[in-house]
Amino acid sequence: MTAHSSVRHRAKVALRDDFLRGAVHFTTDRLRNRKQAVTEDFGHWETWRDRGEAIRRHTIENLDHYLAQFADNLERLGAHVHFCADAREALDAVAQIVRAKAARRVVKSKSMVTEEVHLNHHLEQLGVEVIETDLGEYIVQLARETPSHIIIPAIHKTREQIKALFEADGGENLTTETRDLVAFARRRLREMYLTADIGITGCNFGIAETGSIALFTNEGNADLVANLPKTHIVFMGMERILPTLDDLEVFAHLLPKSATGQNTITYLSLITGPRRAGDGDGPEEMHVVILDNGRSRQLGDPDFQAVLHCIRCGACLNVCPVYRQIGGHAYGSVYPGPIGAVLSPLLEGGEAYQDLPYASSLCGACYEACPVKIPLHDMLVKERQRFVAKTGGKTGEKAAFAAYRVTFADHRRYLGAIRLARRLQGGFAKGGVIRAKIGPLAGWTDRRDFPALGSQTFREWWMARKRGTRRG
Incomplete structure (x- = not known):
């Protein structure tokens, strides 16, 4: 299934896949129920949502100020900052770093922005070996597929399929037991960390007041990616800024509870510049690629500026009746579900994703689930209105x-x-x-x-x- 076929066609293909539908139902039910339980126990959830929405709204309304402060602090710490208008500029910036380091192997932790610009494909064309180290991302990379969920990329894969992928990659005979599959991935990836020339991570939040990169992970792989190779490259969307460390405390609650129903994330890592004298670990060189790629077009737009508030928790996917039936690949976009149906047409422009806003029942469940109260259902209606105004409708x-x-x-x-x-x-x-x-x-x-x-x-x-x- 490709982005160039219609969402209707891709949905029909997905609806014939009984395993996919069962797996998506099982996983989204589990995530949704865990979120409900942990937020009820936590208490005052709506107050926390209000705080999160207010912080994100203030940040995006003053994004130029906080981006400048963030970049200044990064450079003061010794990091290199690359502001990139589009995917091509971002890929060129990384290519220059790769060539300067004569890099042959890159390890990556989970990053939706690198998926957005198709970084892996670009690096492979340069002759660089790229290894995804998040377990789900590693699985879909071996399958030559894209993630089907923002948080759980391999939601659509059976144990038997994963076993076959691992055996083909490592030449070992494995069982379908989770502990055996995870042990294989751990053995396989450990050598990659130690021999990689460059590590590439995403960025959950950039902290303007300190120039810190905040990474939320459950596997600890991002810490190894960021600290073991001599060069660390961070990819982040320009909107992923928080003003202060105090603001991060709010999202340290909102993000894991909304994403996976965890009370706290397993690893919350703050990376503040490259290695300094006396540090025991860390990269010798750090680059931060800050990507626009259509985001700035939403600034000042009363209909769509709030889409930049998104923290990529995936909660909207877990409650969406459309996503729960057709899964992520049917959207034909890096970003699936309600957020993808809104974001992809805005970032991409053109005709590629103009039918995505119609892949929705407009029930509003996504708004109720969103930890920062993005009115995605209203945005979907406005995107439909714009499409009809532009094309005249059917x-x-x-x-x-x-x-x-x-x-x-x-x-x-x-x-x-x-x-x-x-x-x-x-x-x-x-x-x-x-x-x-x-x-x-x-x-x-x-x-x-x-x-x-x-x-x-x-x-x-x-x-x-x-x-x-x-x-x-």
Whole structure:
């Protein structure tokens, strides 16, 4: 499945994959239930959401100030800062570092931004071996696939598939037991850390007041990636800034609880510049690549600026009825789920992801789950409006809504249409429902029953009741 096919086509493919749907249901149910339990126990969750939203709103409204402060502090610490307008500039910046270091092997920890710019493919074209060290990312890399969930990249893989991938990579005979698969990955990756020329990490948050990089992980791999190679490269979206360390304390609660239902993250690492004299470990050289790639277009836009508040927790995916049915790859984007349906068209532009805003029921569950209260359901509607304003909409939809407007503008036309529809449904309605696949209704009746019109509308029932009352 590619981004160039339609989301409708990709969704149909996903719906035929029973294992995928079962795995997505199982995992998202578990994450959602764990989040509910831990936030109820924590208490005052809505107050924490309000604090998180206020911090993110203030930061994005003053992003230029905090980015400048962050960059100044990084450079004072001895790090090199690369502001990159787009993916090409970011890839060129990394290529220059790779060439300067004559690097042949790179280890990476989880980073959605590097997925966004297709960094692995670019490095491989330069002859560099790239190894993902997050277990889920390692699995999908071996499968030559992209992550299907922001937090759990290999949610769609069976144990048997993982076993086959590991055996092909390492030439060992393995079982499907979790401890054996994890032990293999640990053995395989340990040698990579020790022999890598460059380590590349993402960045959960950059702290403006200190120039620190905050990394949230559960496996500890990011610490090894950042500290063992001589050169450390950090990739971060320009919006991933917090003003102070006090603000980080808020997100040290919001992020793990929303993402995985953990009370606290296993590893919260703060990296403040490269190795200094007297330090026992750390890279000799540190580079921070700060990527725009369409983000700045949302600044000042009252409809979409709040999308930059996102902290990439994935909570919106776990409650989305569409994602839970079709998984992440059906979105055809690095960013799946409701956040991807909003973000991908904004960052990408053009026609590639213009149908993603329609992959939503607009139920609003994503807003209720979001720890920083991003109104994704409202944004999806606005993206649909912009798409229709730009393209004029589909001919069939325009005709249908024109007929709807004419019919519902006059109660007599409405009642006439109801009587006509009631007669026409006679050959299709059985037991109060329509199961036949009829024209544009086929997309509904293919998966569920369509309620048949009743013998009376409420208006007809009410008028009959009034007449009966008068006679009485």
